[in-house]
Amino acid sequence: MAMKLLLIGFGHVGQELAGIMILNKSEYPGLRNFDPVISQIISPTRGSISDPSHEDIRRIIGGHNPKQRTGYSDLADFKDFAVRKIRESNYDVLVELSPLSISENGDPAVTYVREALMRGKHVVTANKGPVAFAHEELHDLALKNGAKFLFESTVMDGAPVFNMTRETLKGCRIHQISGILNSTTTFILSSLEQGASFDEAVREAQGAGFTESDPANDIEGWDAAAKITVLANALLDARMTPFDVRRRGIRDITQDMVREALENKSHIRLVARARNESGRVTATVGPEKIPEHHHFSGIRGTGACLRIETDLMTPLMITQESPTLSDTAFGVIGDLLTISQFLKP
Amino acid sequence: MAMKLLLIGFGHVGQELAGIMILNKSEYPGLRNFDPVISQIISPTRGSISDPSHEDIRRIIGGHNPKQRTGYSDLADFKDFAVRKIRESNYDVLVELSPLSISENGDPAVTYVREALMRGKHVVTANKGPVAFAHEELHDLALKNGAKFLFESTVMDGAPVFNMTRETLKGCRIHQISGILNSTTTFILSSLEQGASFDEAVREAQGAGFTESDPANDIEGWDAAAKITVLANALLDARMTPFDVRRRGIRDITQDMVREALENKSHIRLVARARNESGRVTATVGPEKIPEHHHFSGIRGTGACLRIETDLMTPLMITQESPTLSDTAFGVIGDLLTISQFLKP
Numbered sequence: 001m002a003m004k005l006l007l008i009g010f011g012h013v014g015q016e017l018a019g020i021m022i023l024n025k026s027e028y029p030g031l032r033n034f035d036p037v038i039s040q041i042i043s044p045t046r047g048s049i050s051d052p053s054h055e056d057i058r059r060i061i062g063g064h065n066p067k068q069r070t071g072y073s074d075l076a077d078f079k080d081f082a083v084r085k086i087r088e089s090n091y092d093v094l095v096e097l098s099p100l101s102i103s104e105n106g107d108p109a110v111t112y113v114r115e116a117l118m119r120g121k122h123v124v125t126a127n128k129g130p131v132a133f134a135h136e137e138l139h140d141l142a143l144k145n146g147a148k149f150l151f152e153s154t155v156m157d158g159a160p161v162f163n164m165t166r167e168t169l170k171g172c173r174i175h176q177i178s179g180i181l182n183s184t185t186t187f188i189l190s191s192l193e194q195g196a197s198f199d200e201a202v203r204e205a206q207g208a209g210f211t212e213s214d215p216a217n218d219i220e221g222w223d224a225a226a227k228i229t230v231l232a233n234a235l236l237d238a239r240m241t242p243f244d245v246r247r248r249g250i251r252d253i254t255q256d257m258v259r260e261a262l263e264n265k266s267h268i269r270l271v272a273r274a275r276n277e278s279g280r281v282t283a284t285v286g287p288e289k290i291p292e293h294h295h296f297s298g299i300r301g302t303g304a305c306l307r308i309e310t311d312l313m314t315p316l317m318i319t320q321e322s323p324t325l326s327d328t329a330f331g332v333i334g335d336l337l338t339i340s341q342f343l344k345p
Numbered sequence: 346m347a348m349k350l351l352l353i354g355f356g357h358v359g360q361e362l363a364g365i366m367i368l369n370k371s372e373y374p375g376l377r378n379f380d381p382v383i384s385q386i387i388s389p390t391r392g393s394i395s396d397p398s399h400e401d402i403r404r405i406i407g408g409h410n411p412k413q414r415t416g417y418s419d420l421a422d423f424k425d426f427a428v429r430k431i432r433e434s435n436y437d438v439l440v441e442l443s444p445l446s447i448s449e450n451g452d453p454a455v456t457y458v459r460e461a462l463m464r465g466k467h468v469v470t471a472n473k474g475p476v477a478f479a480h481e482e483l484h485d486l487a488l489k490n491g492a493k494f495l496f497e498s499t500v501m502d503g504a505p506v507f508n509m510t511r512e513t514l515k516g517c518r519i520h521q522i523s524g525i526l527n528s529t530t531t532f533i534l535s536s537l538e539q540g541a542s543f544d545e546a547v548r549e550a551q552g553a554g555f556t557e558s559d560p561a562n563d564i565e566g567w568d569a570a571a572k573i574t575v576l577a578n579a580l581l582d583a584r585m586t587p588f589d590v591r592r593r594g595i596r597d598i599t600q601d602m603v604r605e606a607l608e609n610k611s612h613i614r615l616v617a618r619a620r621n622e623s624g625r626v627t628a629t630v631g632p633e634k635i636p637e638h639h640h641f642s643g644i645r646g647t648g649a650c651l652r653i654e655t656d657l658m659t660p661l662m663i664t665q666e667s668p669t670l671s672d673t674a675f676g677v678i679g680d681l682l683t684i685s686q687f688l689k690p
Contacts, residue, residue, distance in 0.1 A: 020657070030657070164505055164513055168508040
């Protein structure tokens, strides 16, 4: 039986997702038994469309929505419109792909997810907001209504951070999670090492397509703070928000500091940590000197790494080499595959 | 309901396992809801005992079996005795912990596992033999009889190689698996880099407790070949044995070769690979020059690393820093936790 998806947001990730699982599905043998259907796309910039054909999806990706019916004139209207659709449409899974808003405490995504879960609809989100700001509420709501609430792609794209930990580290108690989770800062700090000034490094990162036009979320450590909050809430039951993270960005890191570190055979990198000390969870984000031989020193480009310390195992690390949009899309697909096992045939 | 275990073999791993999950269970909060009972221990060297108390287990670990009833006089007898126990005893899970035998095509472990699965008993093994020599048969037998056949600790101890891939990479097609999987050779090659001769390096490895008294299985690449076969059979449906692996050990690696590699900013390491080319799976084990910045170059001591290349994601790596016996034991416990979810309450 086809699994009907309602997509909110249709930017880079949504388009890649539609490309892999709808338009080019036959190229991926592992998806043979996976039968998703996009029953609705709702985008603040690309309009809204129901039951799009392959040709419709191709046109929307090309920038032209053939059957655009907006029903909204600005972003406030859009939220009301989206909530109405989430409440009234016929679908199996809400796929929430809108961007993170720190200043709005994760909204409107938190609202979208809540509305879907209240109807007992499954939710997959690539947006850190709902888990960073409302994990406990949404997790409980999902349980109560027999729905799945999955978010694998919020940290390290498709790398199986949450699913692996849930499925395979059950008997362990996690003491600490740490990682290099924000690639813009890795890129900027590497550029400083190669002699660029801070402003040049930021411009390079923007030129390479690493950052949003405003890279402040990365540079100030907000993106990393949201990610470590997602990890702390989901894996350590921390019940915190990104505002609880002791956070330092890389704005005051100079070429001199980077060079001095290099002379001492280390690299300055933005490290995110969450510690569980007797049930009290604290989280930090900040630049640290990483010795050359440490695993984190090997992370380059868009690469990312997570180190998990437990009571029963030697530290375990998950590393992804150089993820692209396809990795983020796979994170969503992995969650959809998990849900498809729970849907009745 | 308690889960009754029949243990075959009670060496280092078995003793560590009993220590964690029976004697010292209260120290591990993640095991709170896990209720295993050792209903029988059968060991060729430590005798056999039914329903051992905590005190009995402590005594056996101390080298003294208080109720030793062997019923066998040599190893051939032991196999018959063990098979009889597997056929007739009352237990839920066979925990197979006997050592790998390449020359016997994985036996007697293959026989033990087969006998248990034929009765519909679940099996967890830390022995590479059954998966390296008879994966297809045993996997099918388990399916047919509604039993689980799990072997997480055969490769990289408790690191969730098989469970992660099964649970989280479902939609991907794996193209290649490669890794640094044998720590004795890493140790020896590192010692050569530091100026030791080959024989000195082997003696150092033996002194450090890395190897068996006969390190040939490691040096000739048999251990790595068995591991890559387990991976290829379980994850790529390869249906091969370790004899099908194109295998080269490190016996002919000299200090000069290692030094020349270092001058070219690389390290010689024993790499195991399995490739899936349009459904045809091939596997190799052999020394390779690894550039300094490659992830594999960072593996030290007992550390291990696996790199998984798929059609939908950037290469993913799982690394464990410096596993000990407790990691191997956790691999077994993780599998037992998986099975405990399937046992009726």
